[in-house]
Amino acid sequence: MSAGPYPTVWRAPSFFGTRARQQAVVIAALIYLIWSVSTLHIDARRALAGFARAADLFARMIPPDFSRWELLLKGMTESLQMALAATLAGVLLSIPLGIAAARNLAPRPVYLAARALIVTGRTFHEVIIAIFFVKLFGFGPVAGLLTLALSSVIFLAKMLAEDIENVRAGPIEAVRATGAGFWQVVVYSVVPQVLPRSVGTAIYRLDANVRHSTIVGIVGAGGIGQTLSASFSRYDYDFAAAILLAIIALVALGEWFSDRVRTKLR
Amino acid sequence: MVQRPRADKAAVSAGVQKRYPEVWRRHTPRETVTNWLWVAAVALACAWSVSALDIEWAFFKDAHEQAIDLGQRMWPPRWSYLPSIVAPLVETIHIATLGTAIAVVFSIPLAFLAARNTTANGFTWALGRALLVASRSVNTVIWGLLFVAILGPGPLAGIAAVAARSVGFLAKLVAEAIEEADRGPIEAIEATGAGTFQTYVVAILPQVMPVLIGTTVYRWDINVRESSVLGFVGAGGIGIYLYASINQFAWQQVLVALFVILVVVIASEAVSAWIRERIS
Numbered sequence A: 001m002s003a004g005p006y007p008t009v010w011r012a013p014s015f016f017g018t019r020a021r022q023q024a025v026v027i028a029a030l031i032y033l034i035w036s037v038s039t040l041h042i043d044a045r046r047a048l049a050g051f052a053r054a055a056d057l058f059a060r061m062i063p064p065d066f067s068r069w070e071l072l073l074k075g076m077t078e079s080l081q082m083a084l085a086a087t088l089a090g091v092l093l094s095i096p097l098g099i100a101a102a103r104n105l106a107p108r109p110v111y112l113a114a115r116a117l118i119v120t121g122r123t124f125h126e127v128i129i130a131i132f133f134v135k136l137f138g139f140g141p142v143a144g145l146l147t148l149a150l151s152s153v154i155f156l157a158k159m160l161a162e163d164i165e166n167v168r169a170g171p172i173e174a175v176r177a178t179g180a181g182f183w184q185v186v187v188y189s190v191v192p193q194v195l196p197r198s199v200g201t202a203i204y205r206l207d208a209n210v211r212h213s214t215i216v217g218i219v220g221a222g223g224i225g226q227t228l229s230a231s232f233s234r235y236d237y238d239f240a241a242a243i244l245l246a247i248i249a250l251v252a253l254g255e256w257f258s259d260r261v262r263t264k265l266r
Numbered sequence B: 001m002v003q004r005p006r007a008d009k010a011a012v013s014a015g016v017q018k019r020y021p022e023v024w025r026r027h028t029p030r031e032t033v034t035n036w037l038w039v040a041a042v043a044l045a046c047a048w049s050v051s052a053l054d055i056e057w058a059f060f061k062d063a064h065e066q067a068i069d070l071g072q073r074m075w076p077p078r079w080s081y082l083p084s085i086v087a088p089l090v091e092t093i094h095i096a097t098l099g100t101a102i103a104v105v106f107s108i109p110l111a112f113l114a115a116r117n118t119t120a121n122g123f124t125w126a127l128g129r130a131l132l133v134a135s136r137s138v139n140t141v142i143w144g145l146l147f148v149a150i151l152g153p154g155p156l157a158g159i160a161a162v163a164a165r166s167v168g169f170l171a172k173l174v175a176e177a178i179e180e181a182d183r184g185p186i187e188a189i190e191a192t193g194a195g196t197f198q199t200y201v202v203a204i205l206p207q208v209m210p211v212l213i214g215t216t217v218y219r220w221d222i223n224v225r226e227s228s229v230l231g232f233v234g235a236g237g238i239g240i241y242l243y244a245s246i247n248q249f250a251w252q253q254v255l256v257a258l259f260v261i262l263v264v265v266i267a268s269e270a271v272s273a274w275i276r277e278r279i280s
Helices: A019-039 A044-061 A069-100 A108-123 A126-137 A141-165 A169-177 A182-213 A224-233 A237-265 B003-019 B029-052 B063-074 B079-114 B122-137 B140-151 B155-179 B183-191 B196-233 B238-247 B251-279
Strands: none
Touching: A019 B079, A044 A237, A044 B140, A069 A108, A069 A141, A069 A182, A069 A224, A069 A237, A069 B029, A108 A141, A108 B251, A126 A141, A126 B063, A126 B196, A126 B238, A141 A182, A169 A182, A182 A237, A224 A237, A224 B140, A237 B122, A237 B140, B063 B251, B079 B122, B079 B155, B079 B196, B079 B238, B079 B251, B122 B155, B140 B155, B140 B196, B155 B196, B183 B196, B196 B238, B196 B251, B238 B251
16 A cells, blocks of 8 residues: 555545546536537527516515415315325225236236336326326316326336235235135235335325326316416416415425324334 | 122133134224224215216216227327427427436535534524425426416426426435434544535535435436426427327327327436436
8 A cells, every 4th residue: 555655635535436437427417518508599688587577576476365265275175186086096996907017916918018007107297198188078177186096096006016016925825824715815914014005105195196286287187276377377476376385385284294194104 | 709709700701702802803993993984084085075076977978989089080190290309309308407407506505404414503494494395395387387487488497497396306305315424424524624514515415425316317207207298388398299289189299299208208217217226
């Protein structure tokens, strides 16, 4: 370790391993930045004008206008109802799909088909799914409910399948050793292992559904998003501010509730 | 007096029976009742939700026909549309990447502000937490709505929206990592006479770097998915073309747009998973 003079300045080791590699990453990032910004045709003058517009927007947002609280409450209740009903539908329908997508329970072709469905479904944003349901079922909360239900089914089925795949073999063998049949094995050894996590996932999904229920309205699928979108397009910014505050409160409350229940379950 | 031994015997056998029931049950009767009460409460809440939504069940009757009809109109996909959506697709990825990059820059100071052990005082901590909650509670699409009103329609509003939503996401997880940071290195650096800022950069930042990079890459792939719909509110990317095609009932183009979104989102998810696996 005596080779070479000691450096007089200490430098923290690089996260990327070597200094050369770090420099390469930085240079690549810079090249990407220049390339991407140059293709976006950003109008600098328009962007700078944004500061003045932002100030104007906030001036018009304050104070938030809660005088139409009935409309606000109706939208919020609708969002909450969509989220609740969608979570229930999601939980019920995710059970068969989750079993079908578990490698250790389902036959190979069923497993592959279920996994393909899950991968495709997860890809599309809720708003895209919502447009299709709006086309099929018309404007209103039904389209929103079905959107949230579909994405819940896919999400919950994926989580359930992973939980089933991670089930420990010991309890299954133990229950089987008592002479239990297939359903008794499922009820007494698979369900108890999967249930606590599944309840947690369902609560988490309820929270996620509350979040998403606030945006599906942007394409006309009901809920508070529809009210918000309408108020924005009418330049009704003080009412929009009230809606935004209500959404933040609802989502924060949902997250707090979900965190609390899930820590209790653990 | 004569009865007593018999009564005792009965009590004992009753006690034995109580302790060793014929049929094994997982829960005590009290637990069973509470569980069923929970189930009933959940069922009631859901029943209320469904009934209060005023669902027009008649729409469900011909839904499958409508779906089949839509499917037929989508097929075959109009592949000639593909070249004209490559540029917006690249724009979508740029929105996600640049938005995430901006979010990273802002999330580091915000995380230090919102972590209990690095924030200056109770007020700054509360401020940091409030910013986290506000950023995370508003969906990217709603941020998009807001930034389109400020910056005008276009990818810039999309980038700002992605950044605004991601900042809270990244900062929350980094703040948790800061709170769990090992005290050893911090004390060691402090002992050399380093100031607060130097301690943060040299002792804490390297410890949270893996979390920061992992979360960033993870958020980037969520953002690619979110950017695909930002165009619906005018915030740039492929969403504009998808929405226009839907409004023109150009279903064969819609299928092409959906297909490219599928490919890009799955690819970004794979890239993100690969990078995260290499980090850990």
